[in-house]
Amino acid sequence: MNEIVVQTKDNKQVVYLPEKCIGCGTCTMVCPKDTLIIGSVGPVARGLINKEYLDIRDTCITCGMCTKVCPTGALEMREDGKPVCDENFLCSSLAPTTVNDNCVHCGVCEQICPQGAIETRQWLANDGSARIDGETIIDQETCVHCGWCSEVCPTNAITVQKPFEGTWERAEDVCQACRTCVDVCPCNALFNPEWAPGERVDKVAQRPDACIYCGACAVSCPVNAIDVQKTAIVPDMNKKAVFEKKLLNKPSATPVLTSVLVTDEDACLGCGNCVIMCPVNAKSSKDLAAGSLNDLDEKPLLEVRNGTVKVVDQEACGSCGACALICPVSAIWLEKREVE
Incomplete structure (x- = not known):
């Protein structure tokens, strides 16, 4: 996996892992030195430009604020070369997505997962019955905790904890239905509704149950038609109040033209x-x-x-x-x- 060292100081190091980044810009909202810059999220997601979601200035003081609020672990604090993973970090505090014994290994979750984080393996039962045995494997490193798997599971076998609660709004008169937000969303939570002749529908609609309120759609919108605000940090993490002041009930990160x-x-x-x-x-x-x-x-x-x-x-x-x-x-x- 590609790694970009943001800054090293004494035995501490902040590292950026672009393959885990979803372009939400949450890190830029808490950085006290404006070290991290989010921009051009749309063309990066669409594969139109050769760059990462984040640009990095040489002003980092290795405070680790960005690493503590990153919902996917794309920013990592290391001490003596080893990742720090404890209750001070949102990514570490998030409960892993789990599968219980009710699972019938039907594979619906694997088909619907927007990050390809689920693999189901199936084989015929070996006890003489006409049923399927198998296993369902979730890659916790890839999972973004969107909840699609839990929503579509026919046996309620999957448990997901989301990183944030929030609100999503779109200015219908401003939106141009360009699909940038649809292509950027890491959760397939946005879509352009289909319509019948003479029917009026929203240009872009949201699937609330699949949204993690990361804000990547708002960052990517070329006409600022979307407003995403986090209203709660869901997992219990140490010093949550510090990050709540920075993140809650505030507009998403402001993009820079990169x-x-x-x-x-x-x-x-x-x-x-x-x-x-x-x-x-x-x-x-x-x-x-x-x-x-x-x-x-x-x-x-x-x-x-x-x-x-x-x-x-x-x-x-x-x-x-x-x-x-x-x-x-x-x-x-x-x-x-x-x-x-």
Whole structure:
């Protein structure tokens, strides 16, 4: 597993494990030195940019605050080279997801787990009965405690403890249904509802029973249409009150633009798909969002000039990667932006 050393001081070391990170930015909310920066979560989750969720400044004092609130163990405190795992850490205080003897090893939990953290093994019973024996194995290192397995289990055999309770709200008039939040969510807790002719449905809907209120969706939204607030830290952990002051009933982490849009004018067809698809552009005009490319003289982020796409304002980018996804000739993409 890839490791990035954040800081070392005496016998202590803070280490970032990107493969465990879900891009929620909870760590950035408690860091006293603004060492950790969250941004460009959408294109990272979509595989459109070669970077990690977190960028790291050289200001860490190895206080370990970030390691104590990380819900997945992506930030780790080590002493004398060994991970510190005790009741001072949320990840360690979370009860492991367990399976009891009611399990019939049907495999539904394995199919639905958004992190692929469950494996079921089945074999025919060897006692003459027409039934299935087996085992259900949960990878505690991969599990994000979303609760999908518990919700779909037909025999109530699985117990899950979530890291947070919270609230999730979406501004319907601001949301552009770009699916960035859907693609980013580590729990498959968000989706675009299907609709019948003439039926009005929400652009994005939430599955509360699958949500861990991590805030990754809010961090990734290019138009700030989502608000996630933690209302409780569920597990019992030492000094919980300190972290409750930092995290509870507050907006999710504020993202920093850690990517830059790059275009290839020679490859660009001037089709304007990216201009229409861009959620920042679409938010500025309903006509533009509906495909009326030339009805606006000025666009806030992307526009076609003289037959090729131009980036009007890099700072306006919400870093979702929608433009790169829709471009038919890969003439626009994102690259890592150095953060000061």
